[in-house]
Amino acid sequence: xxxxxxxxxxxxxxxxxxxxxxxxxxxxxxxxxxxxxxxxxxxxxxxxxxxxxxxxxxxxxxxxxxxxxxxxxxxxxxxxxxxxxxxxxxxxxxxxxxxxxxxxxxxxxxxxxxxxxxxxxxxxxxxxxxxxxxxxxxxxxxxxxxxxxxxxxxxxxxxxxxxxxxxxxxxxxxxxxxxxxxxxxxxxxxxxxxxxxxxxxxxxxxxxxxxxxxxxxxxxxxxxxxxxxxxxxxxxxx
Numbered sequence: 001x002x003x004x005x006x007x008x009x010x011x012x013x014x015x016x017x018x019x020x021x022x023x024x025x026x027x028x029x030x031x032x033x034x035x036x037x038x039x040x041x042x043x044x045x046x047x048x049x050x051x052x053x054x055x056x057x058x059x060x061x062x063x064x065x066x067x068x069x070x071x072x073x074x075x076x077x078x079x080x081x082x083x084x085x086x087x088x089x090x091x092x093x094x095x096x097x098x099x100x101x102x103x104x105x106x107x108x109x110x111x112x113x114x115x116x117x118x119x120x121x122x123x124x125x126x127x128x129x130x131x132x133x134x135x136x137x138x139x140x141x142x143x144x145x146x147x148x149x150x151x152x153x154x155x156x157x158x159x160x161x162x163x164x165x166x167x168x169x170x171x172x173x174x175x176x177x178x179x180x181x182x183x184x185x186x187x188x189x190x191x192x193x194x195x196x197x198x199x200x201x202x203x204x205x206x207x208x209x210x211x212x213x214x215x216x217x218x219x220x221x222x223x224x225x226x227x228x229x230x231x232x233x234x235x236x237x238x
Contacts, residue, residue, distance in 0.1 A: 031080035054101035070166035071233035078227035094158035160211025
């Protein structure tokens with residue numbers, strides 16, 4: 001994976017890219033894509049990652065799937081996020097296309113570590129809300145949209161949005177532009193599965209509600225709690 005040329009014009013960027021890449025390369029978790037090497041070629045930084053041949057979770061969106069199946073897919077991702085949060089890293093761009101699947105459908109989280117670096121080095125002060133560099137509007141937490149300080153709770157929100165999309169087959173918000181979608185995450189009422197004619201047990205709705213609360217303080221206390229809840233839903237327990 002290579003950084004776009006317009007993102008890497010300074011020697012400081014290259015130096016900090018190496019620091020970020022080293023921190024990501026030291027991660028080892030069964031549900032995180034491994035970074036095997038990094039470097040730069042003619043001033044263009046790159047990462048070498050393990051090849052995951054099964055496509056991405058995005059290819060499984062667009063139609064509702066049973067909540068237990070959706071939870072079973074995302075619980076290992078939550079454990080991977082729990083792992084990086086304990087190392088004081090935040091992904092900030094959790095979405096189906098960043099969840100890769102092995103040939104045996106083991107999910108692996110990809111594309112993090114350099115996200116914050118790109119944002120901080122960007123010369124464009126207007127990059128904030130709709131920039132793909134710091135998140136994807138369909139899955140961005142309200143605090144990301146507002147360009148406020150973010151922590152692990154932003155990842156909880158984004159993973160909650162992915163859970164909602166898998167269960168309902170639809171994204172929670174739609175709009176004519178990325179900005180309009182992002183703003184709805186701040187001001188709009190987050191829909192329920194029932195709003196899209198998808199019936200789920202009350203516990204499933206409650207898990208979603210906790211994950212996507214507007215106020216970060218109202219979400220799960222940490223990713224470990226969210227992972228516990230997903231594992232319970234995956235078992236189909238009442």
